[in-house]
Amino acid sequence: MNIQAYIESGILEEYVLGTVSPQEKQEVECMSHIYPEIKEELLRTESALEEYALKHQTPPPASLKESLFAKMNFDSVQEIDDTNTDEQTESTHFEAGPVTNMRPVTQEEPRVIDNVFNSVETKVVTPFWARLAVAASVLLAIFAGWSATEMSKVKKDNEEMASKMGTLEKGFSYAQSLASLYRNPEYKTVHLAGLEKSPQSSVAAFWHTATNQVLLDVQNLPKPPSGKQYQLWSIVNGKPVDNGMIDQEFSGRVLKMKNTKPGAVAFAITLEKEGGNPTPTMEEMYVMGKVV
Incomplete structure (x- = not known):
């Protein structure tokens, strides 16, 4: 994994x-x-x-609580007083008469009811x-x-x-x-300097002489135009050896290229058609460096 x-x-x-x-x-x-x-x-x-x-972290605004309670109306609690109705009074008297015929007589007093037509309003x-x-x-x-x-x-x-x-x-x-x-002493560092085609260009090649592995660090190369791609070459016995195409996204990366052959004396980069050429286009050579 x-x-x-x-x-x-x-x-x-x-x-x-x-x-x-x-x-x-x-x-x-x-x-x-x-x-x-x-x-x-x-x-x-x-x-x-x-x-x-x-x-x-951002604490809640200090005014948040005050502004919230300010918008709410807390009325004082009002209690509903029960209105006591007038108590009914009854008067009792005895009518005069013979003692044997005396009996209590109850007489109701008339009650006055105020606001009989007024509805009672109850507040919850x-x-x-x-x-x-x-x-x-x-x-x-x-x-x-x-x-x-x-x-x-x-x-x-x-x-x-x-x-x-x-x-x-x-x-x-x-x-x-x-x-x-x-x-690493096992790698030979070869500095490829810019040529007339691109004087500001700079590339570093790392050649492992025991395995002939080649790694590349593109420090400065112009972005290739559409349909074009950079190709790395090594010079062995006076002949160019293809070391592979350089990835279009080459900035900030160490690129692994094709192995070279023993006895390489120089490395160079040319601008070729996308996918590469069997032989380098000398007029499109951007950088070159000798193995020291």
């Missing part, structure tokens, strides 16, 4: 952000247990995201805790929306940061490869 390609795929960053599917989550966790490099990169990504979020009072709960819900919804927006920004920033980190890692790997080639 290509561990580096898996790391550079971006799935670790999505795992940390929680945007992967359950299957992908299980895959990342499994791979991190199998490969220490993936686990180390996962921990480093989590740490970098946490550090970035803490560094760039909402408890204060209910209003407070509504306010808290609104506040929570606003805060959730604000948090989602901030999280979206963090995710975008994290993607940009991951892209920059990937570019830096590629640049670091490229620099390491070059340094290793320059220090």
